Amino acid sequence: MSGARQEWVGFSLRRVWAIAVNTLTESVRQKVYLVLILFALVLIASASFFSQFGFGDAGEQGALEQLKFVKDFCLGAISVFGMLIAIVGTAQLIPNELEQRTIYTILSKPVRRCEFLFGKYLGSALLVLVSLLVMSVMFGAALKFKGDNYLRVVRETVERAGENANLEEAARQTERIRAAVLDADLVKALLLAYVKLALLAAITLLVSTFSTSMVFNVAVALLIFFSGHLVGAAKERWAESGAARFLLALVPDLSVFNVADDVILGDAIPWGYVAKVMLYGAVYLAAVLAAAQFIFAEREL
Amino acid sequence: MDAIRTENLTKKYNLGWGRGRLLALDRLNLRVREGEVYGLLGPNGSGKSTALKLILNLVWPTSGAAWIFDVPCDKVVSRLHVGFLPENPYFYRYLTGGETLEFYGRLCGMRGALLRRRVAELLEMVGLTAARDRRLSGYSKGMLQRIGLAQALVHDPRLLLLDEPTAGVDPIGSREIRDLILRLKAMGKTVILSSHLLAQVQDVCDRIGILNLGRLVLEGDVSQLLKDQQRLSITVQDLPEGARGAVESAVAAAGGTVVSVEHPETTLEDLFLKALRKDEGGARP
Ligand SMILES: Nc1ncnc2c1ncn2[C@@H]1O[C@H](COP(=O)(O)OP(=O)(O)OP(=O)(O)O)[C@@H](O)[C@H]1O
Ligand SMILES: [Mg+2]
Numbered sequence: 146m147s148g149a150r151q152e153w154v155g156f157s158l159r160r161v162w163a164i165a166v167n168t169l170t171e172s173v174r175q176k177v178y179l180v181l182i183l184f185a186l187v188l189i190a191s192a193s194f195f196s197q198f199g200f201g202d203a204g205e206q207g208a209l210e211q212l213k214f215v216k217d218f219c220l221g222a223i224s225v226f227g228m229l230i231a232i233v234g235t236a237q238l239i240p241n242e243l244e245q246r247t248i249y250t251i252l253s254k255p256v257r258r259c260e261f262l263f264g265k266y267l268g269s270a271l272l273v274l275v276s277l278l279v280m281s282v283m284f285g286a287a288l289k290f291k292g293d294n295y296l297r298v299v300r301e302t303v304e305r306a307g308e309n310a311n312l313e314e315a316a317r318q319t320e321r322i323r324a325a326v327l328d329a330d331l332v333k334a335l336l337l338a339y340v341k342l343a344l345l346a347a348i349t350l351l352v353s354t355f356s357t358s359m360v361f362n363v364a365v366a367l368l369i370f371f372s373g374h375l376v377g378a379a380k381e382r383w384a385e386s387g388a389a390r391f392l393l394a395l396v397p398d399l400s401v402f403n404v405a406d407d408v409i410l411g412d413a414i415p416w417g418y419v420a421k422v423m424l425y426g427a428v429y430l431a432a433v434l435a436a437a438q439f440i441f442a443e444r445e446l
Numbered sequence: 447m448d449a450i451r452t453e454n455l456t457k458k459y460n461l462g463w464g465r466g467r468l469l470a471l472d473r474l475n476l477r478v479r480e481g482e483v484y485g486l487l488g489p490n491g492s493g494k495s496t497a498l499k500l501i502l503n504l505v506w507p508t509s510g511a512a513w514i515f516d517v518p519c520d521k522v523v524s525r526l527h528v529g530f531l532p533e534n535p536y537f538y539r540y541l542t543g544g545e546t547l548e549f550y551g552r553l554c555g556m557r558g559a560l561l562r563r564r565v566a567e568l569l570e571m572v573g574l575t576a577a578r579d580r581r582l583s584g585y586s587k588g589m590l591q592r593i594g595l596a597q598a599l600v601h602d603p604r605l606l607l608l609d610e611p612t613a614g615v616d617p618i619g620s621r622e623i624r625d626l627i628l629r630l631k632a633m634g635k636t637v638i639l640s641s642h643l644l645a646q647v648q649d650v651c652d653r654i655g656i657l658n659l660g661r662l663v664l665e666g667d668v669s670q671l672l673k674d675q676q677r678l679s680i681t682v683q684d685l686p687e688g689a690r691g692a693v694e695s696a697v698a699a700a701g702g703t704v705v706s707v708e709h710p711e712t713t714l715e716d717l718f719l720k721a722l723r724k725d726e727g728g729a730r731p
Contacts, residue, residue, distance in 0.1 A: 154523045154526065159552070160552070160555075163549060167541070167549050170540065171541070174540035175540065246532055246534075246535070247536060247537060247538060249504055249532045250530065250597060251553065253504065253525060253529075253530035254525060254550065254601075255525045255526045255553075255554070256522070445505050445506060446499075446504045
């Protein structure tokens, strides 16, 4: 080990990754997290049981409405539980490290503070990603289960009618149900939901770099989350006032990430819009992380 | 080259909201030579931990400066060859002992088979091989202390800073830690340890410094400090009761004065260790 003296320790992605994986492992082994994610999965799975199985009185239109309901319900559940996981999973990271003084053992190794902070952030971003993926798979399964059920109803109707079956109509129905289930825009909605939650996690981390109170961190993060959804409307309302616009520009406009309603209504989401919003999210994220590092670097342990 | 050098290292903690500042360390000038075991002694609150944290740049000096192997300690590179055991260490509760050491090894740039081998070696060294796959939330205080020691040693550092390494460890364990420190010294490592258990420090440290209220009040070689040059003690075994007078008069005849005649006491620690050693087969955790 001794001998040639190393003069410089550079920024190391491997160290960032080690800290991120450690953070993720810690989080997923906590009961709070397991309870949250299990509850979310049960809720999402139950969406396909809430609605009725047959076409109902409204016929095929009713079936499509039911599929919309499943999407609406599941995307909503994913959004709420994703938010809870992003906030609760992040708010305690830095305070816990300080309180339990595990940070001493890390920073007394040749680890930069920014590596530590980014590692912690990456860990919670990964936690949100894993949670979102798991919930999305369950959502997909619920949607497919529901769709298959309606496809079977269509098939049975044809079989029952025998000679008199309207095969063309049945084919069209099958096509519409398939299209409703395999909606590619759902992926866009989930992608933007993830970017929003990753940004929310970064904001929570920023708050936790100057406060050690978990309750305060969660409260402020929730406040920013909700005001972030109102800020779009507020901007339109106070478009003339310069001061108001400046203040509103500081709050991230989270409503731009919410395309779920459009997707459910069947409005197409252009990839151009997705790219633009992702860029907005990335720039905001970078600024928030830079601010967090700025505060954290000055903080005594 | 000094392993550690500090110049007028001073730390005042802000107590916040107009309650003023607390002088925790007052112009500490410390030199720890490479290869020596240095003991930082002092009562509670005398600034031992503060000194170590300043050297590791975990807190920042109000004035003064410190160097590790001549590298200013505000540089990350100064910590390349340093292992640190904090006082009352806590680790990630949901990780197992093995995972914990692997994590710290990765932070030091180790990986693969080399890392796995090193982790197994360290667990063996601190006697935690059997607890390798248990989560730290179920570790006892002494076990945490050992995992902390292993964590400090993971990258085979040249310098070790141990803040109360034997706190919470049973007498056998603390003897093992003492032996470990002596082994490290034999390997040419530099060790600086803080403690307020004087007896334990006595037989591992080459030099000690005593802090009180943030000031270094005494420093020197242990052997020098503890030797009483005027006195000589002779321990005799199996002396017949009647012969004692003859010995005493011989001393008097040679011009010396007998100050005390007594049966040597063994320390409580020795007694405890002997009693436990008799009770063989007592499995270690
Ligand atoms: N973060 C802090 N904020 C304010 N005061 C502090 C802080 N850390 C330590 N102190 C004070 O600084 C003084 C020195 O503390 P330090 O922990 O260095 O003592 P120590 O010698 O390690 O004691 P012990 O033997 O109990 O571990 C104490 O009076 C302590 O109260
Ligand atoms: Mg202390």
